[in-house]
Amino acid sequence: MDVAAFAAWRVGVGLLDRTQRGLLLEDLALAEANHPIDCSTSELAESTARGGAEAASEVTERTADPVPGGGLLAQIGQARIASFGCPHCGGDAIHPWGKASGKPRYRCASCRRTFNAVTGTPLAGLRRMDRWNGQAEALISGETVAKAADRCNVAYTTAFRWRHRFLAALKADKPQHLSGIVEADETVILESFKGKRADLPRVARKRGGKAAKRGLSVEQIPIMVARDRSGATFDAVLPRLDAASITKALGGVISRPAELCCDGGAAITAFARRARLTFHVLPAPGIPRPEAPELHINNVNAYHGRFKEWMRRFHGVATKNLPNYLSWRRTLEALGAAPTPQAWIKGAVGLGPYQQSTL
Numbered sequence: 001m002d003v004a005a006f007a008a009w010r011v012g013v014g015l016l017d018r019t020q021r022g023l024l025l026e027d028l029a030l031a032e033a034n035h036p037i038d039c040s041t042s043e044l045a046e047s048t049a050r051g052g053a054e055a056a057s058e059v060t061e062r063t064a065d066p067v068p069g070g071g072l073l074a075q076i077g078q079a080r081i082a083s084f085g086c087p088h089c090g091g092d093a094i095h096p097w098g099k100a101s102g103k104p105r106y107r108c109a110s111c112r113r114t115f116n117a118v119t120g121t122p123l124a125g126l127r128r129m130d131r132w133n134g135q136a137e138a139l140i141s142g143e144t145v146a147k148a149a150d151r152c153n154v155a156y157t158t159a160f161r162w163r164h165r166f167l168a169a170l171k172a173d174k175p176q177h178l179s180g181i182v183e184a185d186e187t188v189i190l191e192s193f194k195g196k197r198a199d200l201p202r203v204a205r206k207r208g209g210k211a212a213k214r215g216l217s218v219e220q221i222p223i224m225v226a227r228d229r230s231g232a233t234f235d236a237v238l239p240r241l242d243a244a245s246i247t248k249a250l251g252g253v254i255s256r257p258a259e260l261c262c263d264g265g266a267a268i269t270a271f272a273r274r275a276r277l278t279f280h281v282l283p284a285p286g287i288p289r290p291e292a293p294e295l296h297i298n299n300v301n302a303y304h305g306r307f308k309e310w311m312r313r314f315h316g317v318a319t320k321n322l323p324n325y326l327s328w329r330r331t332l333e334a335l336g337a338a339p340t341p342q343a344w345i346k347g348a349v350g351l352g353p354y355q356q357s358t359l
Helices: 003-013 018-034 039-049 053-063 072-084 129-141 145-152 156-172 243-250 266-274 298-314 319-335 341-348 353-357
Strands: 094-100 103-108 114-116 181-190 220-228 233-237 259-262 278-281
Touching (some): 129 341, 220 243, 233 243, 233 319, 243 266, 259 266, 266 278, 298 319, 319 353, 341 353
Parallel strands (some): 181 259, 259 278
Antiparallel strands (some): 094 103
C-alpha cells in the first residue's frame, strides 16, 4: 500500500463501529503473527527523515528486546510449547498471536485462550524485564540480597522476592534417575526461623547461634544428597532422618542396577535393603578399600563441603527457604564453569539443566 492510500485508509478507521474495530484488530494480530513487522530500521529511518524524534524514540522502545540475548523469550515460548503445550489446557495446536509488553504471545486453537512465553511460571507478571539479566547474574555470582538489589537497582524487598521467584521452578529441576555407582549421605543444617518476628516455637538465637545439644537433634534439619559419577545431583530436605523419609525422597531415583555407596547409617542401609539395591558400606568415609578404590563417598562429602562453604555468605537461611537454596547450588553445579544469564532465566521458567536434558 502506498503512502497516499495508507493515509486515506487511516482516515476511514475513525468511522468504524466497535464490532468493526474488533474485527480489524484481530486481522492485524493475525497479520503480525504470520508476517512479523521489522520496524527497527524502516520506521526509525522514516521517523528521522520527517524530523519526528519523539516517534523514533517510541519505535525504539517498542522494538527493543526487553531481555538482552536475541529473542530469548521467543526461544523460551517455543521450548515450553514443545514440552508442555498450552499452559491452560495442555493442547498442542498453538499459533503465534503477536506481541504484548515486549513478550511474544500465542493462542491455543483448542481452548482459544492466549498466553505469553512465561504464563504459568514463577516469572509470570514479573515486571522490569530489562533487569532480569542482572538478577540472573546475581544468582550466578552468589550475591547477597543487598548486593543483588544494588546490581538491579531495585529495593531490598524486591530483590529478595525476585530471588525466590527465580529459584521456585528450579526446586523441581532434579535428575529423574541416578545410575551406575551412586553415593548418598546426609548432612544437617541448624533449624532457622530467620525473618519470623513473632510466634517463635523457641527463644530466639542471636545471629544464628548454636544448637543446644551436640550431634543430631530436633534442632538440626537433615538433608539427603545423592550423586552419581556423572555429577548428577539429587537432594531433599527430610522431615526426619529415618528409612521412611529417605525412601520417600530417593525411591525411584535410585533403583537397580545402580550400586549405592553409603556410610552404613541405619536409615540409609534400611532404605537400600527395601529397594533391593546392591550397597557398599564404607567403614572409613574418604578412604576407599585398596581392592575397590572406586567405591567411596568422597564426591558427595565434597559436595556437602562446597554447599556449606557457599552458604556462609548468607549468615543463615530460613528453614522454609532451604529447598530454594539447595536448588540454587544444584543448578550452579549442573550448569558448569561458565553459566549464562540466559540459562538461568530458562531455568526460572521450568527449563532448567536437568529438565532440558530430558526434552
